[in-house]
């Protein structure tokens with residue numbers, strides 16, 4: 001599926017390229033320890049400029065999702081799942097991604113997921129798959 005790739009800057013590159021080393025890097029404030037996304041040069045909680053990437057576990061859960069059946073481009077494989085994922089490290093630390101490897105009908109809110117990187121050119125897209133270990137726990 002062709003995607004419009006993100007613009008890489010010194011602030012965003014650790015997030016988009018962390019997957020090269022298998023790491024999901026989230027912006028963290030050195031002042032108040034707040035994790036936030038999307039990456040920004042200033043902490044949204046305390047306004048400190050002392051922020052930088054921190055590797056998180058890559059585990060989280062599905063907060064909400066939708067199944068898209070519309071092929072917006074001829075190459076788009078449908079259906080596909082767009083989901084809001086909340087990371088395990090901090091309540092409210094959420095971002096939008098896709099869930100892959102699970103039939104849309106089997107996805108549930110609260111389902112444990114873990115990051116799964118898909119490389120496209122110089123970007124490692126952080127997609128999510130069912131976390132089977134957590135699902136069976």
Ligand code: ZN
Pocket residue numbers: 029030031032033034043044045046047048
């Ligand atoms: Zn802060």
